[in-house]
Structures are given as C-alpha cells and as structure tokens.
Amino acid sequence: MNGLHGIIFSYEKHNDLWELGAVRSPSSMPFGGRYRAIDFALSNLVNAGARDVGVVLHGQYQSLLDHLGTGKSWDLSRKYGGLKILPPFAYHQAWGEAAFRGKMEALAGVRSYLSGIRQDYVALMDGDLVVNLPLADILDSHIKSGADITAVCGDDSFRVEDGTYFQLSPEGRVTDVLYHLNTPRGNRSLEVYLLSRELLLSLVDECVSHDLYSWRSDVLQAKKETLNIQGWIWKGFAAQIRSVREYYDRSMQLLNPDIRRELFCAQRPIRAKSADKSSAYIAPDGRCVNSLVADGCGIFGTVENSILFPGVKVEHGAIVRNCVLFKDTLVREGAELAYTIADKRVEILPLRTLVGHASYPLVIAKGSRV
C-alpha cells in the first residue's frame, strides 16, 4: 500500500523536566494552552494521510494512555489499523530493570508489529516534538530524491538536551552525525526520519543480530557512507520538549502571532482530545492581555503574557504574569505569580507571592497547594 505509516517513540529519557516530567512522559506534556506534545506528531502524520500509527511506550505512560484513548480524536480509531499502542512488554531486560537502550531495541521488541505494516514507507518520530511539518511533501521529496533515509532537521543548531546534529553536504546529504556536543553545530535533527518499510525491517534485523540498539550511532553514524541519508530542512518553529527551560521559552514564543499562524496553520490543523468545558469568561473587573486562554477559564483578576490551560481560575485581585498554568490551576484572591509553571490542579492560596525568572521559571508540582 502506498503511503505513510507512523511510529512515535514515547519513552523516558529526559530528566530536565523536573516535577513536570515526574508524572508523565515527555510526549504527554501539556503545551500551548490545550495540547499534549504528542498531538503534534499524531496530527502531522494524520494530515499527511497516515491512517496507521504505532506509539512505542515506556515508563510513566498512564497519562499518555488516558490522553490517547482509542485514537478517536485524530480519526485513528479505525476498523483496521489506526492507532496501536505498543507497550513495553518485549524488551530484553527484566521488568523495570532498564529503559530501552535505544530506538532499534524498541523496534526489535515490536518486530511482529513492524512486519505487519501495510504501507510502503514509515515515518519515525519522537513524541516530544512540537512542530507542524508538511509530511506529505517530505514523503514526496523522499521518494523523488531516491534517498534511503530522509532526516528532517532544523536550519539552526539550537541547543536541546540530548540533541542530534547533522553535517550536510551542499547537496543536502548527511555527512556526519554528532551528539553530546558541548557547542552544538550543524543542523539540529528533529528526530523525524522517513524510510521504506523494507529498509527499516532489514536495519532492525541487522541490529538485533549484532546486539546493537541505537538508531543514532548504529544506523545513522555507522551507515552514513553506505546509506544515502538526505537532510530535509525545516525552517519553521520546532520545539523539542526536553527541559523546563526549553518548555518555558518555547511556550512563550506562542504569544507571537506569526509563530501561532505557522504552528496552527489551517491547512494542517493540530487536533487534540476535546474536553467538555464551557466558554472562557472574563469578569467585569478582570483584565487579560497578550495571553492564550483555553476554554473554561475564569479570569476575575489580572493576567498578562501567560498561557492558561482549560479551567484555570484567577480570582479577584490575583495577578498572573509570564506564567504557564496547566489545567484547573486555581489562583486565589490577591495571590501574585510571575514566571511560574503550575502543573495540573495546583492551588495558590490567597495573598501568596511566587516569582521565578525568565531564565529559571518556578515549577509547582501537580496538585500542590502553596
């Protein structure tokens, strides 16, 4: 079958999300007022016509399972195919002993799933990537270029935790693959790779028979001479949610209308699970400027330069500046918050003052009362 099959990796490997990462995998990080990070990968795939998507899970996946459900929100609840959850039942270590050591090991664990893929091409993506890629165009270009693997990368060397960077030849071929760089250089990999199903299967088999497990070192780095790996450069917004700092900076960029227009472009809508919240409401003496406000919020105080997820309530006299407040955060009367990320159902008691800094936002753990 022509077309694209999606595989999204969602496993623990990033430790810089502090309390935010303690209760969920990076793929289910709330982002942009009403999304989870994985909504972007799923929507990118669905918008490119993919109708079968596998999600490789490992560790802290309950939040992600809740979010994904049957895949209905992305039209992936299908009679045949659709969303398939690939749980960590098949990895080589004893239960709980270790995470997958790498993507190739994870894929080897779901070898029977891979062999049942109906489509000719597979896109490998990370669940923590926030982007709106024209994957259909990238697939076209992959097929036309005759590349073995197409690696989507940014046009920047932006530093991300555990990032991969490519050196590209003038023709766009990947000539070197770098990671663990003190000073990032080259093109930042978005960890989106397109290849044929046959090649993927043969790579998985080859790795497993040599006890190799890393996509990055055992495939990309080791085979950059023998495989034609083409870079495909994306010039737009692309965030990899791997640290609190990046989470905060990237969230705040959404207050820029040009970035929103690109990330939420009408031709390729980002779909999310819908919640039954009513309209958002601002009271007669409430004030809210330069902010993203999701459904069901109630603003009775002041909100500036912030991102409010559904059901956030800012009571009378409270002031919220430069904050990201997750679902159902409650800021009581007269409290003051700045440069703070509050996880779900946090309650800030009356008259409390919490101030972080743009370079070091405060993080308040899920369900805390301050």
Next chain:
Amino acid sequence: MKKECVAMLLAGGQGSRLYVLTGDMAKPAVPFGGKYRIIDFPLSNCSNSGIDTVGVLTQYRPLELNSYIGSGQPWDLDVSSGGVHILPPYMDSQGGTWYKGTANAIYQNIGFVDFYDPEYVVILSGDHIYKMDYSRMVERHRESGAACTISVMEVPWADAPRFGIMNVDGEDRITEFAEKPKQPKSNLASMGIYVFTWKTLRRYLVEDEADPASSNDFGKNVIPRMLAAGEYMGAYRFEGYWKDVGTLESLWDANMDMLSPESGLDLLDESWPVYARTFSAPAAFLGKNAAITHSAFNRGSDLEGKVENSVLSQGVNVAPDAVVSYSVLMPGVQVESGAVVQYAILGEGCRVGEGCRVGAAPEETAPENWGLTVLAPGCALEAERTVPPNTMLDRTGREVEKK
C-alpha cells in the same frame, strides 16, 4: 431490545420567530452560549439522565442538525443498542406526509418506539435552555402511576397569560389545562416536557390520528383529550433555570444570562455537564491591547479590540480598535478594525467590515426605534456601512422585515 425509557426530541420546527437565523437551519441547530447549539441541552440532559435511546424528529432544513448530531458520540449516545437516531418523515406503501403536528410526528414513529418496547416515553423540545434530570421526573411518573406527567414551573403571575397553564389539586394532579389564559387560575406553566406511559400514549395517538378535526398537537389535542377522558395527569415541579429561546429577544437574553451565574444558568457547574461537538482550534489569543470584560469567548478566537457584556463563539476575530458590546457573536464572526457592534446577534461566519456601525444602545435611540440588530449567517458588510438598531439583514446584506 427492551428499554425502560425512550426520549423523543421534537426538532422539526422552523423557528420562524428567529427569522434570518433559521433561514438555513432548524432552530435546535442554532448556536448558543459560545460553545453550544440549542439541541446540546436536551441531548446532554438525556445522556446525564441515563437515557441512551433518543429519536430526533426533524423536518425543516435538517442538514445542519444531521451533520451536527452525527453518530451522537459527543453526548456519549453512540451506543450499540439504542443511541441517537434522526427520524425524518418518510414514505410507506400508502404514501406519506409531512409531520402535521407534534403528536403526528410521534404517531408516524410508533414503529421506532415499539422497536425498543419502552414503559415510558419522554417527549422533549429542541428549543429550550435548561439542565434537568429526566430520571427524577420518570421516577415520579412511575410512583404516581400517572398516564402522563408534565413538567411545570412557577412563572410570575404577570407572565402566566403567555404560557400553557396547569391548574392542579393538592397532590399536584392536573385538574385543568388552559392554553394562554387571559385570567390564569395558577402560575404553573408547562415547560413542554412530557413523560407518558407508552401504551397509554400509543392508544391516544391512534385515536387522535383518526380524528380529522384534530391538528395533531400535544398541547392542543392529545393532552386535553387525555384530561377529558379522566386519565391521571401529574404535574412535576421543576426549579431552576429554564428558557424558551424561540424569539430573537429570548435567545439574546439567555446568552446574557450565561454571563451571570446568578441567573441560574451556570455552565461551569461540572456536576451536570453540557456536551457539544467541538472543532479543533488553538486556545483563544487575547492581544496586547485587548480589553475584554464580562464576556465569554472560545477557542480559535483572536481578540484584539474591546469586548464587553458579550458572548463570543469559537473562531471569532475582533480587530484592534473594534468594539463589541452587549452582543452575541456566533462561530467564525470577523469584526474588522474600527467597527462598532452593539446589541446585535451576528450569525455564523458574518463579516463586519472596517468602520461599520451595527446596532446601537437603547440609551442612544428613541425607544420606539430600538431593538436588536440581527445579521443572517454569512452576511458580509462592506466597510463603513451603518446598520441601524432593530434591523435585520439577510445573507446578501438586504434588509428583511420582522413580521
């Protein structure tokens, strides 16, 4: 496939008193409260009351309603036995007719109800805004052994002549029914919500159909006939918010009520959620100079101007320097720079060009000239156009008379 209770939702009416708002859609499909359509209220009530089998009787312009209801999934009504069913009039070997009245609509679907073989049938209208637990009403109906239970609420005595009024005895058994009485004997108004014991109703529907003089209407024919025959007709008192949104003014009022939980319409109350089919869009963005007060708004919106005392649906844009006050903006409305919209209802997808003036505040207008200004869905106003208060424009921007 026996069900204890089946709901039949009358959604076929044109809603002619909503004029241009129902030009292309049935009244129950009209957007309400920023996030909903009117039909979300009875459908959500059914779902929350544990009624999983609902027939929706459609007739007038059903396209919008059909596509909105779809599989019934947003209301959790996509179940394998029962669920929500659209029931338009149909032909059989003897021919077929349009639904002649509310009772005839149910009569024509006796087969549908019989299929589920229920003890009770709940009859609902698709033009009321309220939250109600039908299961408690059914419970009371069962306990009282009534043939029919009608939900009623106390209205101010002065308003009583506008309603169907129930006179009851000490046990809330209905003794008399008076449609819009000049001299009301009670202030208990029918809310148009009925529970019937199905086998009794079935008999009366057949009788009513056989009567050529009948206009086949529940309020006018079936209920008086049952009362006259001495059937036990109970009244079920409802307390809480309830509003018939059959007119432009009441639709506007109910939207405004939503802004003030004191009105009794608290949509934030999560113990009785109202469900809706939603569309994908990012969170609303409020710009650097946005001045939004006492207003509701929704996802996909970009609000840069001044908005006060208004209800804004999904995907609404209000440009910088535009002003919206005391208005209801349905999904996708665009208000361009410098435009002023006051005391207006703007239908889905309207565009108000730069510098337009739409409607006016009552204090700025002679009382005899004042009224809500209403734009039909899809109406696009070129820049600098003035639409006076108490004016209605159709999709092409031409003025339409209120009859």
